[in-house]
Amino acid sequence: MADLSINLAGIKSPNPFWLASAPPTNSGYQVQRAFEAGWGGAVWKTLGEPILNVSSRFAAISFNGQRVMGFNNIELITDRPLEENLKEIYETKKRFPDRAIVASLMVEPKREKWHEIVKRVEDVGVDGLELNFGCPHGMAERGMGSASGQVPELVERQTYWVKEVARTPVIVKLTPNITDITATAEAAAQGGADAISLINTINSLMGVDLDTWNTIPHVAGKGAHGGYCGPAVKPIALNMVAECARHPRIRIPISGIGGISNWRDAVEFMLMGATGVQVCTAVMHHGFRIIEDMIEGLNHYLDEKGIASVMDIVGKSVSKYSDWGDLDLNYKVVARIHRERCIQCNKCYISCEDASHQCIERLVDENGKEYLKVREEDCVGCNLCSIVCPVDGAIEMVEVPSEHPPMTWNERQAALGRLSGCSVDIKSL
Amino acid sequence: MTYHQFLREREQIDYLIEQGYYMKSVKENLSGSFVEFEKEDSLSETRDIQTLHITNADARKYFSSLLIRQLRKHHE
Numbered sequence: 001m002a003d004l005s006i007n008l009a010g011i012k013s014p015n016p017f018w019l020a021s022a023p024p025t026n027s028g029y030q031v032q033r034a035f036e037a038g039w040g041g042a043v044w045k046t047l048g049e050p051i052l053n054v055s056s057r058f059a060a061i062s063f064n065g066q067r068v069m070g071f072n073n074i075e076l077i078t079d080r081p082l083e084e085n086l087k088e089i090y091e092t093k094k095r096f097p098d099r100a101i102v103a104s105l106m107v108e109p110k111r112e113k114w115h116e117i118v119k120r121v122e123d124v125g126v127d128g129l130e131l132n133f134g135c136p137h138g139m140a141e142r143g144m145g146s147a148s149g150q151v152p153e154l155v156e157r158q159t160y161w162v163k164e165v166a167r168t169p170v171i172v173k174l175t176p177n178i179t180d181i182t183a184t185a186e187a188a189a190q191g192g193a194d195a196i197s198l199i200n201t202i203n204s205l206m207g208v209d210l211d212t213w214n215t216i217p218h219v220a221g222k223g224a225h226g227g228y229c230g231p232a233v234k235p236i237a238l239n240m241v242a243e244c245a246r247h248p249r250i251r252i253p254i255s256g257i258g259g260i261s262n263w264r265d266a267v268e269f270m271l272m273g274a275t276g277v278q279v280c281t282a283v284m285h286h287g288f289r290i291i292e293d294m295i296e297g298l299n300h301y302l303d304e305k306g307i308a309s310v311m312d313i314v315g316k317s318v319s320k321y322s323d324w325g326d327l328d329l330n331y332k333v334v335a336r337i338h339r340e341r342c343i344q345c346n347k348c349y350i351s352c353e354d355a356s357h358q359c360i361e362r363l364v365d366e367n368g369k370e371y372l373k374v375r376e377e378d379c380v381g382c383n384l385c386s387i388v389c390p391v392d393g394a395i396e397m398v399e400v401p402s403e404h405p406p407m408t409w410n411e412r413q414a415a416l417g418r419l420s421g422c423s424v425d426i427k428s429l
Numbered sequence: 430m431t432y433h434q435f436l437r438e439r440e441q442i443d444y445l446i447e448q449g450y451y452m453k454s455v456k457e458n459l460s461g462s463f464v465e466f467e468k469e470d471s472l473s474e475t476r477d478i479q480t481l482h483i484t485n486a487d488a489r490k491y492f493s494s495l496l497i498r499q500l501r502k503h504h505e
Contacts, residue, residue, distance in 0.1 A: 404494035
């Protein structure tokens with residue numbers, strides 16, 4: 001059995017699976033039940049001045065038979081008094097001393113407000129703090145959440161204020177509702193953050209009811225933008241984690257969040273630089289017990305690979321994530337259709353004809369049987385045919401050896417620059 | 430077919446290289462790449478210049494790979 005324990009900026013937990021700050025971490029009752037099920041940590045639902053919520057609050061997109069591909073909420077931070085939450089945090093930490101309890105915090109961008117809440121929360125024994133600069137709805141209109149998180153100067157300043165008094169590690173949770181997330185991640189690092197977590201939810205409108213013309217969800221006939229999460233956002237989150245992980249000025253640990261539903265997703269985030277992961281939508285869909293499969297799956301994966309500690313996989317794929325200009329232009333793959341597996345549905349043919357390079361031919365063999373064949377010299381290796389093919393293994397993407405050594409766009413442009421007399425380092429060619 | 434266009438343009442490039450031309454300059458615009466080849470005749474001390482208009486994407490990759498090889502060779 002591999003060692004699943006992690007240490008994220010000094011916050012230790014027996015496994016990398018934490019519950020994200022959200023409805024599943026709203027109370028001591030829930031967090032304690034989650035810990036009983038096996039979760040390694042929990043980020044307590046955001047504390048601040050208690051708010052008023054609306055009804056209804058959630059909506060989901062189901063796609064092609066899969067429920068809750070994407071999820072949206074217009075719920076705000078905790079609606080319970082701080083004292084009540086602190087009492088339950090204290091009790092939970094006492095019962096589960098080995099689990100990580102991180103308090104999510106959100107207050108106005110005022111120094112004394114941050115100092116007050118940090119001191120009160122740390123007094124009950126939390127293992128760390130997570131500053132919520134991410135929620136896009138409700139609190140943002142009051143200058144908090146993503147309203148702060150979209151302004152690097154505010155992120156840096158508020159992180160600095162927290163670090164002035166904090167005794168536990170400070171994680172800054174980032175909003176994806178920004179052009180370049182590394183700008184705010186760098187600001188957090190500049191402000192002294194011990195770690196960053198990402199992503200918070202994405203601005204969204206889930207839908208419109210075609211009969212009533214109301215938004216989904218609606219509150220007495222009116223709607224508002226909400227925060228989008230769930231499996232649909234995973235690729236967006238993974239990219240943002242990777243961008244932060246490979247950034248030379250963001251040298252702090254990352255807690256990965258965004259559509260993580262199983263151990264495979266968690267491994268992907270950790271390979272791309274996350275020291276641990278936070279989960280919410282999958283728990284809202286399936287309950288706390290999904291942790292059993294996550295732990296078991298991760299253990300098997302590590303054992304099969306002969307990896308002793310889950311910390312050993314952190315960041316192992318970061319160097320493989322680069323810029324387009326560094327990709328090899330001479331690398332080539334082509335599609336190959338395996339006739340024995342092809343069911344002649346023609347989906348690949350249609351896709352290639354309409355959206356790619358018209359390189360699949362419909363032929364007839366000597367027995368009069370129709371078959372599909374890729375004209376490999378015209379295939380650009382775009383993958384579309386293999387993506388739309390409904391039969392696993394019927395279309396294979398095969399690497400074609402190149403007669404030329406690797407050549408990137410950047411190298412090509414450097415060579416053109418040399419011809420035109422621009423100064424270019426020959427070693428880059 | 431695109432592939433045939435690539436073959437045509439590659440043949441033109443190869444022909445000039447085989448004749449002793451080397452790439453002198455490349456100008457790129459909305460119409461593609463205009464590659465200027467030059468050959469020096471040491472006996473007559475003249476220079477012959479040929480320009481190819483390369484429109485095919487694979488052919489642009491092709492001459493680029495040759496260009497890098499040419500520059501490396503020149504540097505050695």
